[in-house]
Every structure is written in C-alpha cells, then in structure tokens.
Amino acid sequence: MQQTKLYVHAEATGQGRTTCNIVQKFGNVVTIIFDSGDTLRSINDNTLIFSIPEGYRPRTFLSVNASQFNGTTGTIYIQPDGTAKWRGSAVTTASIIFSVSFITN
Secondary structure, three states: OEEEOOEEHHHHOOOOOOOEEEEEEEOOEEEEEEEOOOOOOOOOOOEEEEEOOOOOOEOOOEEEEEEEOOOOEEEEEEOOOOEEEEEOOOOOOOOEEEEEEEEEO
C-alpha cells in the first residue's frame, strides 16, 4: 500500500485546512477519502479545487457525487491529468465530502 495527500490549492496557499485528505493506492486501485474542512468555503461552480499526484491519477475522466456538509449536492470532475473541479452551487458551508475508488495507470 502507498499513501499520499491531494494538493489542495486553498490549503497550499494558507486559506484553510482539510479535515481528511487521504489517497491510498493498492496495486492499480486508488481510493480518495476527502473532507475539505474549511479550505473550500465560498468557492463557486467550476473552481479548481485540488490536484492528484502523478502515479495516483485516473485513467479516464471521473464524475464523482459529492455533498456539502449542509446536504447540498454537487459533483467533483476529475480529469486524467489529476486536476479536479467543483461543479455545483456556491459552497456555503465549510466542507465538501466525498470518497471514490478508481483504476490508475
């Protein structure tokens, strides 16, 4: 098993901190467990939120159901280059929460 963290843009610039940010790899299967904590407060639709490190990126585009802590739903669009964007209404609560497993190269 290998483990790393996502590169969360707001966290890297000191604008907040994730609550849970785990990326695990078993063979060629990657699992991400993510709770944005306060890093994504006040973002809007189509905002770039994180990047997945090389070696952990998906083979194809992924559309992942996610929700804000208050129950408002949205989607995380993850590209094969590892970039991920929030697709949904403006984030009014502190957390976006999701988990996903996928095959990597």
